[in-house]
Amino acid sequence: MGVGYLTVQSRTANGALPLEGVRVRISNQQGQLLYELTTDRNGETKPVPLEAVDRKFSLDPTYSGDPYSIYILDAEKEGYNSLHIADVQIFDGEKAIQPLVLIPMRAGQKVPIQQTLIIGKPAIQMTTPRNPAGPIVEPRILRQVIIPNPITVHLGAPSEDASNVQVTFIDYVKNVGSSEIYSTWPKASLEANIYAIITFALNRVFTQWYRSRGFNFDITNSTAYDQYFVYGRTIYESISQIVDQNFNQYVRREGQIAPFFTAFCNGTTVTCDGLSQWGTVTLADQGMSTMEILRYYFPDDIELSQTNIITGIVEGFPGNNLQLGSTGLDVQVVQYSLKRIKQTYPDLPAITDEEGKFGDSTKAAVMEFQSVFDLTSDGIVGKATWYKISYIYVAVAKLASLESEGTNLGIGTIPPNSVLQKGSIGIDVITLQYILSVISAFYPTVPDLTPDGIFGSETTNSVMAFQKTVGLTANGIVNASTWNALYNSYWGIKNNIPINYTVQSGDTLWLLARRFNTTVEAIKDLNNLTSDVLNIGQTLKIPGRFITYTVQSGDTLWLLAQKFNTTVNAIKTTNNLSSDRILVGQTLFIQQ
Numbered sequence: 001m002g003v004g005y006l007t008v009q010s011r012t013a014n015g016a017l018p019l020e021g022v023r024v025r026i027s028n029q030q031g032q033l034l035y036e037l038t039t040d041r042n043g044e045t046k047p048v049p050l051e052a053v054d055r056k057f058s059l060d061p062t063y064s065g066d067p068y069s070i071y072i073l074d075a076e077k078e079g080y081n082s083l084h085i086a087d088v089q090i091f092d093g094e095k096a097i098q099p100l101v102l103i104p105m106r107a108g109q110k111v112p113i114q115q116t117l118i119i120g121k122p123a124i125q126m127t128t129p130r131n132p133a134g135p136i137v138e139p140r141i142l143r144q145v146i147i148p149n150p151i152t153v154h155l156g157a158p159s160e161d162a163s164n165v166q167v168t169f170i171d172y173v174k175n176v177g178s179s180e181i182y183s184t185w186p187k188a189s190l191e192a193n194i195y196a197i198i199t200f201a202l203n204r205v206f207t208q209w210y211r212s213r214g215f216n217f218d219i220t221n222s223t224a225y226d227q228y229f230v231y232g233r234t235i236y237e238s239i240s241q242i243v244d245q246n247f248n249q250y251v252r253r254e255g256q257i258a259p260f261f262t263a264f265c266n267g268t269t270v271t272c273d274g275l276s277q278w279g280t281v282t283l284a285d286q287g288m289s290t291m292e293i294l295r296y297y298f299p300d301d302i303e304l305s306q307t308n309i310i311t312g313i314v315e316g317f318p319g320n321n322l323q324l325g326s327t328g329l330d331v332q333v334v335q336y337s338l339k340r341i342k343q344t345y346p347d348l349p350a351i352t353d354e355e356g357k358f359g360d361s362t363k364a365a366v367m368e369f370q371s372v373f374d375l376t377s378d379g380i381v382g383k384a385t386w387y388k389i390s391y392i393y394v395a396v397a398k399l400a401s402l403e404s405e406g407t408n409l410g411i412g413t414i415p416p417n418s419v420l421q422k423g424s425i426g427i428d429v430i431t432l433q434y435i436l437s438v439i440s441a442f443y444p445t446v447p448d449l450t451p452d453g454i455f456g457s458e459t460t461n462s463v464m465a466f467q468k469t470v471g472l473t474a475n476g477i478v479n480a481s482t483w484n485a486l487y488n489s490y491w492g493i494k495n496n497i498p499i500n501y502t503v504q505s506g507d508t509l510w511l512l513a514r515r516f517n518t519t520v521e522a523i524k525d526l527n528n529l530t531s532d533v534l535n536i537g538q539t540l541k542i543p544g545r546f547i548t549y550t551v552q553s554g555d556t557l558w559l560l561a562q563k564f565n566t567t568v569n570a571i572k573t574t575n576n577l578s579s580d581r582i583l584v585g586q587t588l589f590i591q592q
Contacts, residue, residue, distance in 0.1 A: 001053070004096060013441040016396045016399045024075050034048075082114045125266075128270070130270055141208040145206055147311065149310055150166035156222060194242050199260055204219045205218050275294075291304070310387070327357050340396055347372075414575070421455065424455040429459070432478060433462075443489070508532070551583060
């Protein structure tokens with residue numbers, strides 16, 4: 001037997017919010033409890049060693065068993081639905097990272113629902129024929145090769161009634177790499193397979209293979225059509241590091257723009273006219289380089305090209321590494337981004353260097369960021385670190401923008417009584433679109449959208465995805481039952497996500513506790529504070545828990561304020577009430 005390692009990470013809102021205090025239990029297949037862990041302020045646990053099947057079996061194409069050991073993982077956190085993963089796969093000598101996708105409980109939900117994830121065998125072990133359509137022969141639709149961020153993946157065959165999920169392109173490639181092959185393979189073999197995975201996906205996007213046929217996704221997870229993807233699966237560090245460096249490089253033929261159609265299969269139980277996954281191991285063992293392996297299976301005139309057109313980020317990598325002593329606007333971008341990210345990742349060191357000058361404090365912040373996000377912690381901002389900072393910054397900024405927008409809209413607890421559908425316009429549509437945008441950050445199967453007050457195809461797709469997610473008829477019509485489900489999901493998120501507050505001049509813990517109707521002890525516990533001293537600019541998490549209360553006969557806002565130790569104005573503000581009148585049976589949210 002060998003030994004592998006497992007780290008658990010729990011982050012939500014596209015990585016913007018680490019979930020601290022998630023309780024994780026790891027058991028063997030016999031049900032014996034091995035570890036009880038808790039995520040820290042960065043949303044992760046310490047790595048733990050686990051016995052694993054000897055590494056040599058994952059390098060042998062004739063071995064018919066599972067060349068990894070399987071463990072059971074259970075995760076739970078107050079205010080969230082729990083997660084049971086039946087088959088975390090651990091390889092000898094490899095570090096595995098298990099992401100936890102926890103969904104906030106809906107308002108009024110008393111008991112968490114257990115979600116179950118079965119990862120299943122990697123595609124390399126499958127015997128199902130692969131017959132992806134291609135290469136494309138019709139004119140291309142896009143004029144340039146772009147990295148879609150996010151990429152939309154359909155969790156089934158193209159015409160199957162299955163959900164879509166949106167993930168960053170980097171996370172998609174890491175997932176496919178971990179789902180297709182073994183992370184123990186030689187580096188040249190891993191690189192050749194990852195280039196094939198990247199190029200295959202970019203070919204689907206470049207040719208608009210599915211969208212030009214009326215589908216609302218970029219690619220499927222069916223190996224009969226595309227490449228394997230298991231949402232929420234374990235990721236392996238050896239694959240992750242290669243993807244971070246190479247995610248925007250793809251295979252093309254000399255003189256062409258289009259990504260080459262890089263078909264592949266395992267090469268043993270399934271053969272195809274393309275790359276043999278097991279064959280790459282043999283060729284790597286013979287000393288072939290990555291490009292030599294690719295040219296062995298694909299035409300001799302293929303080359304690697306790079307695209308810097310990446311959607312969903314602020315600025316592309318400047319081309320030169322930034323490090324101690326660097327100066328200029330690019331350094332400023334890094335500093336500003338890290339300061340913003342520190343609002344939700346408070347353990348990042350404060351940057352005190354002059355703007356635009358990469359000094360010791362900037363290096364310290366970069367190194368901590370790299371450590372948190374599984375990058376080489378060298379304090380140098382190369383391509384991998386630049387793009388990770390950019391992705392997390394965009395997620396944090398989007399979350400802050402949504403909070404501000406929600407305040408401006410004044411969303412209360414009573415849904416509109418309108419019925420909306422394609423073609424509707426107005427303020428209720430904006431409210432609907434805003435709520436869907438918030439939900440999309442926490443529900444992976446609900447696509448994001450831009451509020452514009454017009455109920456078009458984008459809004460219809462988002463509504464139908466939400467309806468499917470919560471078990472309603474997916475007809476795209478927002479009636480009373482859909483409005484209620486939307487509001488319950490929205491307030492479930494609001495109730496379980498702490499408020500982020502930046503300390504201002506004159507603030508004290510006592511004043512903040514009064515302002516937010518909490519206690520000094522609760523604020524200190526949530527932020528791991530050992531004293532009452534606050535610093536201007538410091539980011540604090542403020543407890544933001546609410547209860548649902550159904551108005552009874554005889555209730556008034558004044559009586560409820562006395563009962564729950566709050567104020568009439570606080571109840572009115574939270575519930576967007578314009579008067580003191582309340583109705584029997586009305587649901588109110590009251591901050592605790």
